[in-house]
Amino acid sequence: MSQGGLELRGVFRSYARIPVVRGVSFTLRPGEVVGYLGANGSGKTTTVRMLAGLLPPTRGAIYFDGGDIAADPGGYKRRFGYVPEEPYLYGHLSGQEYLELVGGLRGLEPRRLREKIEGGLEAFGLLGSREAAIESYSKGMKQKILLAAALLHDPELLILDEPLSGLDVSAVLLMRHVFAALARRGKIVLLSSHALEVVEKACSRVIVLHQGEVVADDSVANLGALMQLPSLEAIFAQLTQQPDFEQSAARLVELMGT
Amino acid sequence: MRLYRYFLRSFFHSDLVARGGDPRSLAVAAAAFFGAPGVILCLYLALLGGQGDATPELAFFVALSMILTGLLAVLAWEDLFPSRTDVLVLRPLPVSARRIVGAKLAALASLVAGFAVIVNAYPTLLLPWMSAPGAASDSLVARMMAAQAVATAAGGAWAFLVVLALKGLVLALGREAERLRLAALLRFGLLAALLAALLLSPNLLAPREFFRLAARGPAWCRPLFWFIGLDRRLLGNAPPAWAGYGRGALPALAGAALAAVALYPLGCRRQFRAALGAASAPTGALARALRPGLDRFLPQPRQRAVFGFAAATLARSRRHRLYLSAWLGAGVAVGLETLLASPGRASAAPVPLLGLPLVLCFFLLLGLRHTFTLPIQPAANWIFRLSETDAQPERLGAAPKLMFAFCAAPVLLAALPLGVRLWGWRRAVMHLAWVGLLAVVLIEVLLLRFRKLPFTCPYLPDQANFKILWVLYWLGFTLYAQTMARLEYREWSQPWRWAATLLATAALVGALAWEGRRWRRQLPGCQFDDEPEALVVTLFSRD
Numbered sequence: 078m079s080q081g082g083l084e085l086r087g088v089f090r091s092y093a094r095i096p097v098v099r100g101v102s103f104t105l106r107p108g109e110v111v112g113y114l115g116a117n118g119s120g121k122t123t124t125v126r127m128l129a130g131l132l133p134p135t136r137g138a139i140y141f142d143g144g145d146i147a148a149d150p151g152g153y154k155r156r157f158g159y160v161p162e163e164p165y166l167y168g169h170l171s172g173q174e175y176l177e178l179v180g181g182l183r184g185l186e187p188r189r190l191r192e193k194i195e196g197g198l199e200a201f202g203l204l205g206s207r208e209a210a211i212e213s214y215s216k217g218m219k220q221k222i223l224l225a226a227a228l229l230h231d232p233e234l235l236i237l238d239e240p241l242s243g244l245d246v247s248a249v250l251l252m253r254h255v256f257a258a259l260a261r262r263g264k265i266v267l268l269s270s271h272a273l274e275v276v277e278k279a280c281s282r283v284i285v286l287h288q289g290e291v292v293a294d295d296s297v298a299n300l301g302a303l304m305q306l307p308s309l310e311a312i313f314a315q316l317t318q319q320p321d322f323e324q325s326a327a328r329l330v331e332l333m334g335t
Numbered sequence: 336m337r338l339y340r341y342f343l344r345s346f347f348h349s350d351l352v353a354r355g356g357d358p359r360s361l362a363v364a365a366a367a368f369f370g371a372p373g374v375i376l377c378l379y380l381a382l383l384g385g386q387g388d389a390t391p392e393l394a395f396f397v398a399l400s401m402i403l404t405g406l407l408a409v410l411a412w413e414d415l416f417p418s419r420t421d422v423l424v425l426r427p428l429p430v431s432a433r434r435i436v437g438a439k440l441a442a443l444a445s446l447v448a449g450f451a452v453i454v455n456a457y458p459t460l461l462l463p464w465m466s467a468p469g470a471a472s473d474s475l476v477a478r479m480m481a482a483q484a485v486a487t488a489a490g491g492a493w494a495f496l497v498v499l500a501l502k503g504l505v506l507a508l509g510r511e512a513e514r515l516r517l518a519a520l521l522r523f524g525l526l527a528a529l530l531a532a533l534l535l536s537p538n539l540l541a542p543r544e545f546f547r548l549a550a551r552g553p554a555w556c557r558p559l560f561w562f563i564g565l566d567r568r569l570l571g572n573a574p575p576a577w578a579g580y581g582r583g584a585l586p587a588l589a590g591a592a593l594a595a596v597a598l599y600p601l602g603c604r605r606q607f608r609a610a611l612g613a614a615s616a617p618t619g620a621l622a623r624a625l626r627p628g629l630d631r632f633l634p635q636p637r638q639r640a641v642f643g644f645a646a647a648t649l650a651r652s653r654r655h656r657l658y659l660s661a662w663l664g665a666g667v668a669v670g671l672e673t674l675l676a677s678p679g680r681a682s683a684a685p686v687p688l689l690g691l692p693l694v695l696c697f698f699l700l701l702g703l704r705h706t707f708t709l710p711i712q713p714a715a716n717w718i719f720r721l722s723e724t725d726a727q728p729e730r731l732g733a734a735p736k737l738m739f740a741f742c743a744a745p746v747l748l749a750a751l752p753l754g755v756r757l758w759g760w761r762r763a764v765m766h767l768a769w770v771g772l773l774a775v776v777l778i779e780v781l782l783l784r785f786r787k788l789p790f791t792c793p794y795l796p797d798q799a800n801f802k803i804l805w806v807l808y809w810l811g812f813t814l815y816a817q818t819m820a821r822l823e824y825r826e827w828s829q830p831w832r833w834a835a836t837l838l839a840t841a842a843l844v845g846a847l848a849w850e851g852r853r854w855r856r857q858l859p860g861c862q863f864d865d866e867p868e869a870l871v872v873t874l875f876s877r878d
Contacts, residue, residue, distance in 0.1 A: 155724055167648075178718070180640070184637055
């Protein structure tokens with residue numbers, strides 16, 4: 078059993094006896110930003126939800142700093158931050174109120190919490206709309222609130238499921254730098270995303286999932302050299318056996334045009 | 336025609352319908368619910384038999400039609416005008432605004448007409464037949480039926496048009512934020528008032544009470560008498576007093592219709608404009624102002640977070656406010672009924688007056704406890720699950736404080752000036768201490784074994800067994816509001832015994848609070864699901 082970081086050991090998950098995640102094993106070390114890639118339906122989000130403690134694995138176990146997370150879920154929950162795939166937020170609260178709710182639930186003291194909220198909203202350019210109800214926010218603004226909420230309690234592990242969807246260019250750039258800064262402070266960042274160019278630039282390592290199984294786990298440079306491919310996009314396409322997109326697109330347009 | 340059907344169907348789409356339940360079954364259930372009072376009372380009157388002056392019965396049915404149609408308008412408040420979704424979906428299509436408004440109005444007219452038939456059909460057929468003199472010809476009975484049909488339908492239509500015009504007026508006024516606040520207040524007030532009126536309406540069946548009201552009733556009773564007068568005038572044998580009332584019916588109906596017709600397009604235009612802008616809901620200056628006080632009142636961060644979330648939900652969620660205002664309306668009605676039933680000298684501290692704050696506290700606390708089980712955006716409750724630690728007592732401790740702050744405290748504050756005026760400071764403070772202690776006892780009892788955070792657990796319809804619960808509620812109400820008021824009255828003039836009663840109640844509060852805290856400390860966690868794992872799998876299985 079590893080003593081530092083997060084380890085998945087032979088994790089399986091099925092829905093109605095249909096396996097979605099099949100024996101996934103990997104380890105994330107402190108100071109790493111790891112990209113978690115896979116096509117739609119590959120089991121990425123299910124893995125992320127198991128890591129966040131929202132779903133129990135059907136088989137296998139998840140360890141954090143050497144301890145099984147199922148043995149002390151409360152202790153584990155205190156130590157990680159999570160951004161879900163869908164921006165499920167309470168729309169009747171304002172951005173500021175939502176962050177106060179999350180900070181309060183995390184047990185942060187009011188004065189410290191307000192400083193953090195102020196800084197988070199300022200960094201994401203949300204100070205002007207802090208008192209508006211979240212239901213009036215754009216998707217990108219909601220995503221920024223989720224990211225700020227996940228960082229409030231200074232987590233050791235950050236689990237992010239499609240955190241960049243809907244973000245504007247400047248926010249994406251900011252997030253890339255935030256990931257790097259967190260890694261420098263010894264935090265672990267798991268970034269599940271379809272934005273391959275961001276993953277390529279931000280992550281020190283990528284894990285590729287295909288039909289519920291890990292098919293690659295290495296740095297982009299090593300994978301490129303091994304497979305003799307120029308980019309993460311090409312590596313991903315080959316590993317996940319993607320079809321010929323040009324041909325498929327031509328067929329679709331022809332069908333719709335008739 | 337498609338638009339008309341779409342709008343008509345939208346009235347029956349409710350998020351309170353059971354999963355898998357269809358709007359048609361909701362429509363049938365609603366028809367049965369609203370039609371039942373008329374049917375039951377007709378059967379009861381048929382069993383009693385007897386002929387003679389049926390004006391009190393007619394008054395009851397006209398009042399029922401007006402109140403229930405008014406309630407329908409308040410419950411369908413969000414659907415009275417084209418919604419934001421309607422505008423966003425329909426405006427990009429090649430459909431003119433005039434057609435959208437026309438279809439909406441036609442759907443509303445069909446809804447009200449269908450509703451009038453459900454509520455009034457049975458009483459209209461039976462009451463004239465039962466109350467007609469023995470020698471009455473068939474044509475006279477038919478005329479009585481027609482007159483009653485017109486009077487009840489006109490009364491209902493008047494109530495609906497007034498609510499429609501009020502909503503149009505609110506939409507046409509001020510800025511978006513002010514409109515939303517005003518609309519919320521108006522809806523809350525209308526619902527509470529209509530429910531109170533509904534619960535008080537059976538008093539009309541007592542001839543003495545009815546004729547007293549007709550002779551010297553308050554001004555707000557007048558619309559009812561217009562439409563009773565209309566019935567009497569249509570029959571052609573109206574006494575002068577009723578004829579006078581009846582002359583007011585058509586101008587009142589025309590006035591309400593004119594106001595609705597004038598304000599509806601204006602409201603629609605504002606609604607269309609607002610829908611195309613950002614959907615902005617204000618978060619309230621009051622919440623911001625109260626924030627520092629909240630830090631002092633609730634020093635534990637987790638408790639403050641849950642309290643703030645629940646308070647914001649109660650203040651901003653229309654559905655939750657609507658539900659709570661229904662309970663408040665019931666409380667107001669029962670309190671008024673008790674006061675009206677036993678007039679006495681207030682300064683002598685009669686039991687009904689002492690019991691009034693207890694009645695209001697009972698209904699509000701029970702209502703809020705039920706409202707806790709209605710979730711707001713259940714998919715967003717993951718944040719409560721993920722931040723769950725071993726600090727359960729802290730988080731669960733927010734609910735009793737919220738119940739006291741939102742239910743007991745307003746009643747106590749409202750009752751204080753009245754108590755001081757009637758009985759002086761010393762007595763008033765002792766009375767309110769008693770009400771406050773009993774409120775805390777009720778809160779602790781209502782929250783026994785409650786391990787959910789307010790508004791975070793998905794709602795499962797058909798869970799509450801009302802067949803058993805209403806008996807418990809009735810017993811609880813009798814014990815809480817009536818027996819306790821009598822006890823207070825009995826001890827009123829004996830300060831030492833009264834002080835001992837207060838001390839004993841305080842000890843009970845302490846014991847209940849201690850037991851509640853002990854139980855919360857032992858909990859493994861809060862409850863977020865009433866469902867087996869299958870639902871969780873559905874919710875989280877999309878990849």
